[in-house]
Amino acid sequence: MGTYNIIHTELSCPRCGECGQVEVNCYFGDRSEMSRLRIGDSYPWVPERQPQNGGRPEQGSTDGEGYMECERCGKDSFLRVLVREDLITGVVVDPTKPGMIPDGEECGMVRIVEVLDHFVLLGKGVVLTGVPLQK
Ligand SMILES: [Zn+2]
Secondary structure, three states, X not given: OOOOEEEEEEEEOOOOOOEEEEEEEEOOOOOOOOOXXXXXXXXXXXXXXXXXXXXXXXHHOEEEEEEEEOXXXXXXXXXXXXXXXXXEEEEEEOOOOOOXXXXXXXXXXXXXEEEOOOEEEEHHHOEEEOOOOOO
């Protein structure tokens, strides 16, 4: 997954609800230093670059892509890292992107919820596409 910055913060895990210290991996801005950051810190940008290449977004404000894995339940969540006028102001759950590790009892097993015509619906609404169906 390449390089990322890490924000240390306290968050309740969206998957198990446990609150605790987490490390949020940030996949935007200047990641070359793999900076360790906290909420309230200023966020690093790549000088003289467009925002999609890690440069400073307009007014230094963006909702950047974040990702975490919970130490307690071992499941992952996608987050939005809120940066306002270059300062990290908070981290919220991204409701549009469910984690890649599905729910289910067995660790590492994919739980199939429902088989549709061309798709297999996994736990938490994760859709696996292109699965040929045996009829
Ligand atoms: Zn958890």
